[in-house]
Amino acid sequence: MSQAAGAGGAEEIVGHVGVSGWADVDVPSGLAIPEQHHASWIDGDVPNAFEEPPQLAKYRIRRVELAGDPHFPPVENGLDYLVSVVESLESQDGEVSARNLKYAVLHLAAGTEVLLKARLQYEHWSLVFNQPGNATREALADGSLTSCTPDETRQRLTNIVGIQFSARQTKALASLARSRNALQHYGLVGENADARRVETMTAQVLNFLIGFIETHLWPHLKDEERAEAEIAMERIRGGLHMIQAYVDERMRDLAPQLGPVRDRTVQCPDCLQWALVTVRDTDPDWDLVKAAYPAYCHFCDRRMHPEEAALGYVFYVLKRGRINTADDDSWTPDKCPDCKLQCMVTDARTTSAPEAAVNFCFGCGQSTAT
Ligand SMILES: [Zn+2]
Ligand SMILES: [Zn+2]
Incomplete structure (x- = not known):
């Protein structure tokens, strides 16, 4: 045919x-x-x-x-x-x-x-x-x-x-x-x-x-x-x-890109794959689009604003802040001491050390021990 x-x-x-x-x-x-x-x-x-x-x-x-x-x-x-x-x-x-x-x-x-x-x-x-x-x-x-x-x-x-x-x-x-x-x-x-x-x-x-x-x-x-x-x-x-086999295949393909940036790769709030990378202004291909939307998921191809990425991470990865009460502000991202954006999430985990909780900033990709 x-x-x-x-x-x-x-x-x-x-x-x-x-x-x-x-x-x-x-x-x-x-x-x-x-x-x-x-x-x-x-x-x-x-x-x-x-x-x-x-x-x-x-x-x-x-x-x-x-x-x-x-x-x-x-x-x-x-x-x-x-x-x-x-x-x-x-x-x-x-x-x-x-x-x-x-x-x-x-x-x-x-x-x-x-x-x-x-x-x-x-x-x-x-x-x-x-x-x-x-x-x-x-x-x-x-x-x-x-x-x-x-x-x-x-x-x-x-x-x-x-x-x-x-x-x-x-x-x-x-x-x-x-x-x-x-x-x-x-x-x-x-x-x-x-x-x-x-x-x-x-x-x-x-x-x-x-x-x-x-x-x-x-x-x-x-x-x-x-x-x-x-x-x-x-x-x-x-x-x-x-399709799990597809996920495996695609993650294998992404390994060369994700390998060097493991210390700022976290789980994506959209697709939940460990493929969300926050770019830095020192990266070779940094530009104005990346400055405004520094968080990018290599798996699902989503580019996110830092606040969106931080809040998304809190809600969908950490599953916090579902019930928002006046005396509970645990879901609110903190202000980053480096870039001063309100995009630093406590208890985040990066691919380089998934077992260790860190404070991770979705604005500048810095992480510090909690
Ligand atoms: Zn994704
Ligand atoms: Zn920052």
Whole structure:
């Protein structure tokens, strides 16, 4: 099956996500949906959720979840597959069903193919054909093309576009292609039945794809495509935190960046990973943005104001200050003797010595023994 042309894959996806998507999402009645999307639900069936009182939205709604236009562009199509992968693997209790595992692999393979080919198409549309010399616009438009294999796609990305793949990435992509073929023919047997292995492979490929999207696809997207893609990326990143293998993989990737700053790396109030680093004005890449938002989480990509980081840490990591009484001010950060900001938290812990409580300043990254 060719995913490159969009239309063929799109029908399948709408069938998969279209209606059931509503069931999982709390939709506030005031939800802001970009202008061009209104028509598709105003004219059609308005889901019941819209009539219910406003609630906090868990996720914003993507275009593919609205009834209507099944033709969405390759990047959106690919991201939709990844959203499905993350939803299949998310689990509260660590157990992923066999069926979910199967669809996670199939959709990951489809999403990878679409996204890698999207980059080839930005280079030239004929590059997604198995023989670019025989490419026709008609075959691309109606999806009747014979498209290049995953291996050829990777080779063309390297040889023609100049994108290098590490040995680890190449191996993970090859393993995914093998699993997909085996699954399509034999179902969930052999190594594909090993949840742990599938999860690790999925984590590696997703980790690679997120970087690939940000570096190689994002700059090519138009503004309205970016708005759509951002919603999908938000959901993918949100779901990834639930996949332990992904967390492990990503933390391994971050080790070179986090290693040298262990004495000012603390747990992030947002994602709870030990990846929130407070920058210093002596850092080589220090700038005005970092001066205003010195706390940055390398895991969830959040940049925070010092007060926000300090209070967030007190509330969500230390779990203090939930009940705010007049005689209890234990939740209020102290004033830092160095930078004079009210951002110093007692009982904080850094990666360099997680067992020792310190006074940590989210304004300047200084810590002192308590
Ligand atoms: Zn974080
Ligand atoms: Zn300070």
